[in-house]
Amino acid sequence: MAANQKIVFALVCLFLACDLVLGQQQAANSSDSDSDVAESRTFGHHFLRRISFALVPGAFVVGVITTLLAALTVVSIKGLGVGVILLVLAIGQMLSRALPVQAAAAYAAAPVPVQAPVPVVYSHSHTQQPVWLEKEW
Incomplete structure (x- = not known):
């Protein structure tokens, strides 16, 4: 017993010691909270310095994002242009196959006289012979 x-006596002493320490911390915190109210960390004395330090990296990030979006836009517009050109060519090909051409039917109805081929002469009379020049020193 x-x-x-x-x-039990050791636990009571431990409880009193913890209570004493917590009471002192609360007293210290209450005096610090008065100074926190007078000058906060966010809008205190060094607010402009903190903003100026944060402004440069923020501007850099915004610039990088803007540049990447501009590059993405250019690549997308280029791809869109190529796609539109291919679409126009495909539609033109479909129309040329589907629609009858009036000029082709009229051209096929009128026979075109075939010209006789030009005779080819295999002689060396028309070719120029090399000229040999002799230098007199």
């Missing part, structure tokens, strides 16, 4: 009393 004496051992139980020693354990």
